[in-house]
Amino acid sequence: MSSSGPQLHAEPLPAPARVEMPGEFQPHRLIRRTGPVIAVLAVVALVVLLAPGLGELRHILEHAKPGWLALAIGFEALSCLSYIVMFRPVFCRHMPWRTSWEIGWAELGMGSILPASGIGGLALGAWILHQGGMPSDKIARRSVAFFLLKGAVNFTAVAVLGAAMALGLLGPDVSIWLTAPFAVVAVLGIVLVLLIPRLGPGEPAGEDASRLRRAVAASRATLIGGVTEALALLRRRDPLLIVGAIGYWAWDNAVLWATFHAFGYAPPISIVLMGYLIGQMGGLLPLPGGLGGIDAGLFGTLVLYGTPVTVTAAAVLAYRIILFWLPLIVGAISFVSLRRGLNRPDRPDLCVVPAAT
Numbered sequence: 001m002s003s004s005g006p007q008l009h010a011e012p013l014p015a016p017a018r019v020e021m022p023g024e025f026q027p028h029r030l031i032r033r034t035g036p037v038i039a040v041l042a043v044v045a046l047v048v049l050l051a052p053g054l055g056e057l058r059h060i061l062e063h064a065k066p067g068w069l070a071l072a073i074g075f076e077a078l079s080c081l082s083y084i085v086m087f088r089p090v091f092c093r094h095m096p097w098r099t100s101w102e103i104g105w106a107e108l109g110m111g112s113i114l115p116a117s118g119i120g121g122l123a124l125g126a127w128i129l130h131q132g133g134m135p136s137d138k139i140a141r142r143s144v145a146f147f148l149l150k151g152a153v154n155f156t157a158v159a160v161l162g163a164a165m166a167l168g169l170l171g172p173d174v175s176i177w178l179t180a181p182f183a184v185v186a187v188l189g190i191v192l193v194l195l196i197p198r199l200g201p202g203e204p205a206g207e208d209a210s211r212l213r214r215a216v217a218a219s220r221a222t223l224i225g226g227v228t229e230a231l232a233l234l235r236r237r238d239p240l241l242i243v244g245a246i247g248y249w250a251w252d253n254a255v256l257w258a259t260f261h262a263f264g265y266a267p268p269i270s271i272v273l274m275g276y277l278i279g280q281m282g283g284l285l286p287l288p289g290g291l292g293g294i295d296a297g298l299f300g301t302l303v304l305y306g307t308p309v310t311v312t313a314a315a316v317l318a319y320r321i322i323l324f325w326l327p328l329i330v331g332a333i334s335f336v337s338l339r340r341g342l343n344r345p346d347r348p349d350l351c352v353v354p355a356a357t
């Protein structure tokens with residue numbers, strides 16, 4: 001006898017919406033951004049190979065020592081790995097290492113082609129973390145903190161080294177005007193950053209405020225929050241954060257040191273460290289991958305400190321080629337893996353960031 005009671009039918013659950021990356025991270029746009037940078041590098045290569053008057057530079061490049069260049073590439077890989085190690089404790093200490101690896105490398109690859117170098121690459125990680133459930137305001141604060149902590153190592157090193165060289169405690173012997181001013185600027189920069197939280201949040205922008213005023217108010221709150229986050233992260237004394245921040249800076253300096261050796265010149269490490277800061281400041285210019293800004297800053301500062309002109313040109317050129325291609329190649333592979341994994345059920349780490357909230 002069949003039952004005459006009401007039949008219950010389970011409604012099928014709606015399929016989850018497919019996640020797609022924003023337009024600025026679509027492959028065709030990224031390839032379009034990569035093209036001009038590669039074109040500039042190609043033009044530079046043609047100038048070096050064909051332009052008259054550069055015979056000495058061509059001779060030095062032809063006699064590069066492959067072992068030192070391979071070591072430079074290894075140093076750059078260690079610098080990139082340090083970035084990944086630092087990324088995890090800043091944004092989400094419970095994030096799987098695979099996720100940290102892919103996001104970190106993808107950001108570094110973006111930094112090779114986007115303006116403002118490392119700043120532009122952080123946007124990709126911010127979008128993925130937001131998709132995983134991390135609040136936008138927290139992402140903004142942590143992004144500012146990450147950028148500040150990266151730069152803090154460099155500024156602290158220049159303050160210490162510049163003061164030591166100006167006082168004659170560290171060689172080589174150079175004019176005080178080439179050391180003390182940089183040390184003073186570095187100290188002032190650190191002090192100014194530490195004073196930012198004292199500005200206070202300011203008056204909140206009302207609903208009737210202009211778009212510009214709302215943007216300024218939001219930027220001020222994000223900057224103050226970012227500095228506060230950076231100081232709080234430092235107080236935790238997380239080994240991964242400290243090792244990552246110092247390693248990212250130190251290994252990148254080692255790349256430049258190794259490229260000099262590849263062309264037969266051994267500069268004092270203090271000169272390499274001081275020249276590095278000026279080059280990185282040039283990388284903040286709105287140029288794709290910092291191309292031109294970093295190169296001019298590095299070359300000019302190192303020559304000013306007494307390194308040979310032709311060898312310096314070769315070393316900086318090799319440094320920039322390694323700095324461009326290694327993150328771009330590995331970052332592209334990681335980006336493809338990220339993009340494919342966004343909607344795969346076997347990649348839950350890309351759907352919900354652990355402990356994001």
